Amino acid sequence: MNKTLPLLPESASNLAADVDLLMILLTVFSIFFTIVIFVAVAVLAVKYHRKSEDEVPPHIHGSLPLEIAWSIGPFLLVLAMLPLSAKIMMNTYTPQPYAMEIFVTGKQWMWKLQHPEGPREINELHVPIGKPLKFTMISEDVLHSFYVPAFRVKKDVLPGRYTNFWVTPTKVGTYHLFCAEYCGTQHSGMIGKVHVMEQSDYEKWLSGGDESMTARGEALFNQYGCVTCHLADGKGRGPALVGVYNSMVKMQTGAIVKADESYLRESIINPRAKIVEKYSSIMPTFQGQISEEGLLQIIAYIKSLEQEGEAQQ
Amino acid sequence: MSTTHAGSHADNYVSYLGNGTTWQSWLLTKDHKRIAILYLISISVFFLLGGIFAAAVRLELLTPQSDLMEAETYNKMFTMHGVVMIFFFLIPSIPATLGNFLIPIMCGAKDLAFPKINLLSWYLYIIGGVLGLYAAVNGGVETGWTFYTPYSSTYSNSAVIATAMGAFVAGFSSILTGLNFIVTIHKMRAPGLTWGRLPLFVWAHYATSLIQLLGTPVIAITLVLMMLERAFRIGFFDPALGGDPVLFQHLFWFYSHPAVYIMILPGMGVVSEIITAFSRKSVFGYKFIAGSSLGIAVIGFFVWGHHMFTSGQSVYASMVFALITQAVAVPSAIKVFNWTATMYKGSVSWDTPMLYALGFIGLFTIGGVTGVTVAMLGVDLHLHDTYFIVAHFHYVMVGGMVLAYLGGLHFWWPKMTGRMYHEIWARVSAVLVFLGFNFTFFPQFILGYMGMPRRYAAYPEEWQVLHIMSTVGASVLGFGFILPGIYLTASLLRGKAAQAPMNPYGAKGLEWTIPSPPPTENFLAMPTVNEEVYAYAETEEKALV
Structure with a gap:
């Protein structure tokens, strides 16, 4: 059992920095409003704690300026973050020049992965660092979802139709590959590894493989x-x-x-x-x-x- | 509303509980209060059942391997936990018990508009529940509560049709309850009870009923299509039969996202009542809280696509859904701020219902801001279908709805049963539930950002520490939930020693002007409302600003 308490996953793609930045902004936003509410509730509950049974508090209708402020204020903050979130999403949809194509077939309960020059792999994917990857994916049976947390992206894999996304690995390492869409008995066994390699190591691995x-x-x-x-x-x-x-x-x-x-x-x-x-x-x-x-x-x-x-x- | 009543301590009336003790007097009753009690007993059974499934899930996740039970059993446990909790506990919880009991009384009416239909809705709920139980003991079901196709329609070997049929039948119970509430609120208000004087509990149920009436038929149709595909191989959703699996998701979430508001809006209504009563002060921003309930009901119908950002739906559709989803956060924020402001200059008591309501405000806030987070497109590509989502919706559904339900149950328990519960034990349980809840679900936010997918029987070893924390928290939470079952039952057995007065909290509202427990006809004489809602102060003051 690992005794350390991890808090952030590895960052290994062109998307990771933006996703983490946005997540930090959202966490600051979340913590700020949570603290505002928790402190306000605690202070008001203590300060105005009932002192005697015959207290008669004043009648306060409400306040239009306050209502407008707390409706519009947080909403504007959220709207300010929306473009960055859309940009990250568009990045996964935008074709990259000279992308390496990865073809993915999902089936209960395994991933079959292949790129045009490379050998066929099961539950393993070897890719070179720094090269954009274009994933083209399809399922042979039910819904699956191709998810690499270190890349900060997932995309559903559907029967009967191709889905695509683009991502560029930016850090050498071995990362989790998960199926993120429930697909039956061994759903949690439909996992694998993505190996991001230096170009030279990748060439070496490629030459050891079988038919392209x-x-x-x-x-x-x-x-x-x-x-x-x-x-x-x-x-x-x-x-x-x-x-x-x-x-x-x-x-x-x-x-x-x-x-x-x-x-x-x-x-x-x-x-x-x-x-x-x-x-x-x-x-x-x-x-x-x-x-x-x-x-x-x-x-x-x-x-x-x-x-x-x-x-x- | 008049604060005194002829029947305050009188024993010279027959309460609805004393009006017949035979089985028939309960099972064939048309009294909305007795039907509320029937619902209370039945949803408590389902809550216990759903809790047992949850306990099995948490125990399995103590270790990274799938060792306590087989993966297939684990899949059945989380599926049946979801199905039972959503269709047979959360959706009926507050409307069918507290709503059934209180909506007619708060309107100054003798009963709901259609008492026989009200009884029918309970029987439909029971038939649906029995079908669900039949499925559970005949192989169980392991599709996830979402029934995603083509897994559910083609591949699963479990009791999909019986379970879906259970949810389908229970849906009609929900539609009929909504219909009953809408007609009652429109047509049966007492003289002087204008729309602007309706308690916020009634406003929240009005908004809920609109969603039930308009949304539930869609899930009914969707489940029928799925069952037809499974039983007769008619292609709607399975591409092998010419169908489209994403179409199922659109139809499913078109109901199931608004259904989230069916679950939370009544809780918001309860919290509005409790905060006001235990601050002894008119609610801050009455019109904004009432209006935001309707706002949530309307906008809630246009956000379903945020469940599908990674499903292959158009990226531009996703952007529109993200924007509308952020907009639906506004009416929720309005409520939270107004509840908090209500305590300002109030006379705040720390009685049990108030502890639950304050807990609700805090946990619902966390559920809300994390909802803003997961609706952010780029972040959702990472967080979708992870434990972050699991934590987020449990903060809303348990931290929000279940706390509101318990708060409301404690608040109106003396009215419904005529008995006072043990206040100290009740406070202990409220604190345990709050702490246990956070210990259970806060670690899951971190697990989710680390990338732990949901619905996994086994997981990588590095996440075990967080899972152990979560399971330990769940044990505390479970204990916190069992306590009310004990001391509330005990209050019934203590007899006259625990006799509740007519208005134990000094609260405003028509329900506090009648004896506890109320007589069968609710009001001994037709009530007339001649003052504003929540008129706690003797004199009117001007608005704060």
Whole structure:
């Protein structure tokens, strides 16, 4: 048993300083008003303690200026803190340049984590210090929530749809990873470790790993026969996928859709939802055939095609 | 209100307690006072049950490992603690007991507007409670009291439908009580009892009833959809069936956040009455306290999204919800400041109800300022679903509501039973509850900021010290809660030796103008109100400033 009484968690992300600053401001605000009320209650209760049974206190209606002061005053203080809190939140939503992508699959009761070049990990995540991370997350079953207290951020992991956030680790160390949304019997066992490493250590760790996520995605792409229709030269029965990621794709209906991760996922599990212009609806559904993890690997592979395509230009 | 009454010490009336002693005279009664007693007994049983579940949770958390019970059992314990305490104790607590007993008397009426519906609401509550108990002994339930989908609708192997059905049926009891109060307050006030002369207890219940009437149908529909999905695989919330799990959260919190105000507003009404009576002084800012109850009821319907900042809802929606949530803190702050100011130049007694009310002000303040904290978007990304949230809502629900309930129960106990309780023991218990409560829940704020997630059967070792403090505090708190059960029961057994006078505290209000316990028809003659509310001073003075 640890005998020390910890009061603050480790601070290991770009968000931590702002969250801690805001928390300190809020704690000062909270303590101030708590003391004001406690002292006022104690002083009034003692000073005006009943001295005799026949005391008749004066009648005091109230005071409009006081009512206005104690309604508006604390509210303005709170409003002054709201922009900082919104800024912290927006930071987790704002795409960072050169972010490293981390794909997360939650299932009862484990985390499966992978980045495009890295090996597959379970309940462990190794990341280099100082590099922005973009998390793309999905659940295979119930709700989960990806929570790293040292990063001061959590985000729910939902079945059927991707959720994202951005964060940058700023301190080397090993930190708790928790599931913060109740998910069943072993909810408290759905925990892991995030290892933030120096770049050189990270490279060393990376080279010791097995097959990368992109390579696994390519293998699935071949295994499920995607490659037979989605020819790279655009002459196949399905559209070419080189450079498709994040491009604007025109549909049969005339609508223009951005080919992001959610679009790619939908096109695999429910191909009829959106048909690309000049192509017909012949692709079968892969719903229930490819795991969420496999879908993320295929998407990572499709995204890598984009990078090659750009490099050629 | 007249301060003397013909029946003050007279034995020549039949009290509502003496008007029949058979089982039928209780179980088929239409007397709002007897129904209040039926509720008092039944919610006490559920409070004890919920407390036992809480004790199991706190004992398991003494050690970091999940060793006292299996994780699944632990999950059932915290779920049933939440379900029982929220649906079968907190929501009915003050309205169904003190409100049922006092609203007609405070209005100068003979009974509620619909006495039979009042009895029906108690039976619905009992049916709901029995369904809940049936679920508890037939496998229990382990979804968390929030029933989040798709866990509840697809994955859980526990008695989800029976539990949800229990909450569903109990909801109708809540709707009918709200309806009864609204009609009574509108239509059955005594001559001279204008809206501006209504006790703040009545105003608070009026606001509560509006939420019960408008909000409860939404949770009823939501639970029905969840049960349909679970029983017949109709897709509403499970993505595998084409549903949306976040939709469930929107529907659930659209009721369940206002439900927090169903739980706290009646407590605020009780505290307004106690502070005034035990300061022997008109309440400071009557119109502001009454108006802030309505303000809370209205604004409370537009803040539900603050439970969902990390759920994947739009970031801009979250910002709007954060702003409105900060606004709902204003009417709460108004109340706290006005209660405190009421004691200024008063004649303050330290009797038991007042100790509870003062404890309420302090603990509700902490619950309020930490509510401001968790509504701050960026901080909530860290604090959401941690022990900080657990501590925050227990400060409001236990530090606030339960203290108010106990304060009110002590305040009106002589009126309801005609017996005085043992004052010294009552003060001891009030102090124990206050200290035990803080020892239990203050360490949880720190645990939460350290990152301890809620609903964890096992936890990292470094947090054991704080958990031990919390469990020790809970033992003191539990003892503090058991004491009133003993000395209040004892007061009933002491007979005439503990006979309560008509108005033991020298308080104002129609309920103190009738004998203790009141006659079945409440008033021997139709009361007429010809003075302002809380007219403690002989002469009118001008406003302070």
